[in-house]
Amino acid sequence: MIQVTETAKEYLKRIGKPNVSLTVKGGGCAGFQYEWGTTDKEPTIENLWLDPLAEMFVFGCTVDYVEELGDSYLKVVNPNATASCACGESFGV
Template sequence: MTDIILTPSAAARVAWIAQRQSKPAILRLAVEGGGCSGFQYRFGLADGVEADDLSVETDGVMLVVDPMSLDLVRGAAVDYVEDLGGAAFKVTNPNATAGCGCGSSFSI
C-alpha cells in the first residue's frame, strides 16, 4: 500500500501556486487537533523536506508529511477539485471514521 498519494491535479495546482510565489513546489500536509470533527488538515508550501518527513513526488511536485500526521493519513490521496462550491485541496482519507460538511476536518 502506498503511504500517501498526490494526484496529478493537485500537483499541477501546487506547481502553479509555487511558481507565482517563487517557492519550491513542495506541499506540506499536516494534521492538527481541532475542527468540528476532532482533527483538521493544514496545507502550506514548504521550503524543504525535513529529515523525518515522508515525501512522494508527482509530476515534479513533492508532497511531504511529518511522521505524526502520517499516522492519521496513511493511505490517503490529496487531490485538487473544482466544483460549484469552489476550488480546494481535498484529502480522501481511508482512516477517517467521520467527517464534517466542509471536508476539512475528520475523526478517527
C-alpha cells in the same frame, strides 16, 4: 503512504516553491483537522511535504485538487476516517 492524483500533481508543480505542506492538528468538529501551508522543506512526495507526525492519520489517503464554480482547493480523501465534517477539513479516526 499517500497517493496524489494527476490533477493534484499538476497543481503542485504549478505552485513551485515553496512546497505545500500538510499537517494534522487536534481540533475541528470531528477531533482532527488537516492544516495546509507552505514550507521550504524537501517534499515527501510530488512537491508536497507531509509532516512525519501526520503520517499515521493520512496513511492510505488520496490528495486531489478540486475545481468548482468559484473555488478550487486541495482535498484529502481519507478512507480511515470514521467521522468527518461537512467542511471536509475535520475528521475522526
